[in-house]
Amino acid sequence: MLKDSPQRYGSVTRALHWLIALLVIAQLTSVFSSFLWEHNVYSQLILPWHTTIGVSVLVVMALRTLWALSQLQQRPVHEGTLQRLAVWGHVLMYALLILMPLSGALMTWGSGYGIHVFGNAWFEGADAPWAAGFGKFHGTFAWLLSFMIMGHIVMAMYHHFGRRDDTLRRMLGRETPD
Ligand code: HEM
Numbered sequence: 001m002l003k004d005s006p007q008r009y010g011s012v013t014r015a016l017h018w019l020i021a022l023l024v025i026a027q028l029t030s031v032f033s034s035f036l037w038e039h040n041v042y043s044q045l046i047l048p049w050h051t052t053i054g055v056s057v058l059v060v061m062a063l064r065t066l067w068a069l070s071q072l073q074q075r076p077v078h079e080g081t082l083q084r085l086a087v088w089g090h091v092l093m094y095a096l097l098i099l100m101p102l103s104g105a106l107m108t109w110g111s112g113y114g115i116h117v118f119g120n121a122w123f124e125g126a127d128a129p130w131a132a133g134f135g136k137f138h139g140t141f142a143w144l145l146s147f148m149i150m151g152h153i154v155m156a157m158y159h160h161f162g163r164r165d166d167t168l169r170r171m172l173g174r175e176t177p178d
Pocket residue numbers: 024027028031032050051053054055057100101102104105106108115135138139140142
């Protein structure tokens with residue numbers, strides 16, 4: 001099923017979730033591992049694509065937000081205080097997943113560098129100190145997002161192996177008993 005239902009996430013939501021997860025984990029691990037081991041092969045392979053992957057995250061996140069809003073009434077139900085906290089956690093992750101590439105793009109553009117996506121110049125660089133100033137936040141957003149993702153994965157594992165409920169299964173697309 002393409003659309004979400006109260007029992008499970010549909011294929012569009014799942015595809016968007018796992019695509020963004022893959023791209024964002026590649027971004028974060030390629031940068032952070034280069035801090036630990038400069039010039040490692042993995043980072044050298046991925047870092048030249050940092051802008052292209054980041055801008056793709058921004059575009060896909062815009063579509064994902066519209067899609068999530070269109071599915072709000074029919075998504076798996078989150079009842080109780082802890083579950084509602086989880087929903088706010090997801091909202092915060094959406095915000096960071098947009099602010100992260102947006103701050104990177106503004107910093108790059110405002111510092112006079114063009115924004116090249118898949119080898120095409122999408123924007124020429126400009127001298128805009130207000131935009132360059134967003135660079136101050138790019139690293140902070142990255143750390144915040146990394147902590148949220150780690151907590152998120154721990155909670156997904158806790159649901160699956162600790163509480164043995166269907167939280168992970170409904171994001172993996174496995175059939176769950178109604
Ligand atoms: C999902 C999106 C993105 C993630 C997760 C991400 C992650 C990161 C991280 C972790 C750093 C290192 C920060 C630090 O020094 O502490 C970084 C640096 C950087 N990013 Fe991104 N980034 C993203 C998108 C973008 C985009 C779209 C652009 C440009 C269009 C961009 C341009 C840069 C630049 C130029 C730096 C080097 C900044 C500096 O050395 O001060 N990033 N990014």
